[in-house]
Amino acid sequence: MGIHTQPSIPTSSVASYPPLPFLDTKEGMGAVEDFPVLDFSIFDEPNGISALANKAQAAFETTGFFYITNFGLEDNEVKEQFELGKQILQLPKQQKENYLANLADGDYNGWRPAGSIEQFPGLRDNWEAYHIYKDNKENERNHPAEVTENKSMIYRFHRHCHEDVGSKMLRIIEAILEVPEGTLVDQHGYDKNCSSFLRYGKYHPRTAEDNEKFNNMYVKDHTDFGSLTFLFSNSIGGLQVRVPDGTWKDIPHVPGSLIVITADILQFWTYGYMRSTVHRVVAPPAEQQDVERYNLIYFLRPAGDALLNSIQSPLLQRLGFNGKNDSAELVERRRSSVEDWILKQTAKNWVPASDQREQEPEIDALFKKL
Ligand SMILES: O=C(O)CCC(=O)C(=O)O
């Protein structure tokens, strides 16, 4: 059914890079009890998938947000990736410019400079990222030596996120939806043409005065565009999730965990039963405010030619998630492909701040009449 266990990643030369500042702080962090932790070590046990499905189901109905532990990568393998990201993003600007992503066309493969988008009128964002798309022919491009020299290590990590963690998570969702094995996994074959990618990100710290000008915001409220997003938890705060009563919760660091964010495609596919997580990044707590905030994220997306049409699920039928009350706009939207949705959403990042939709990700607007 498409789940492949990858061998673990060997320690490479990257391990000798200077370590990142992994700070230990509680300030600004919420309570971990608010979100479930799925222990993947039980996945292959008899009833393991249904136990994990039972644990995840309520989260999918509310925030779409939870953690995974024991996901098959050692702490030092994850740390090695953070360090590699730091190494790439510390390269001189002129060098990174050789690897610019074709952002205007919605293509993130390569370097995305800080300040690419206007966050508030006249004010540009403070984050840059280096993106590595899947190891497929159509994604080939030039990369700095830091990438090419570590290519096999990077792609093994990439594949583990996609084919192991991603497939297991999709299998759990298939169990929740009571659909045949493979219904979702098969739409995410690693060899299919899609825009899944690994992000090495870096937020440049701002002064307290600048933070105030930006309403303390690093990344405004948004949902992610693919199916699932996996963020490797680290101790630098700032990530927040919107909960059903409309308030925001700080996301606590759970050492050794992977943070899961549900993204738009799952909301489309389930007639809105599963919620695309509304999240944002604010300036980290005071004691971390001067720290460069690195992140490491895998964005899992289905094949680009898959449709936004919903899947046939006995659970959804029983619960009445059948699209009967969908707006004409939503019905129309469902006829488009995954690639079309992702490209249109990405393009919106380039809309001037004064014309941007305030406080309401488009997925909220499309589904609010349900
Ligand atoms: O940096 C983070 O914690 C989250 C970033 C994020 O939401 C994104 O890149 O889509």
Ligand SMILES: [Fe+2]
């Ligand atoms: Fe996000």
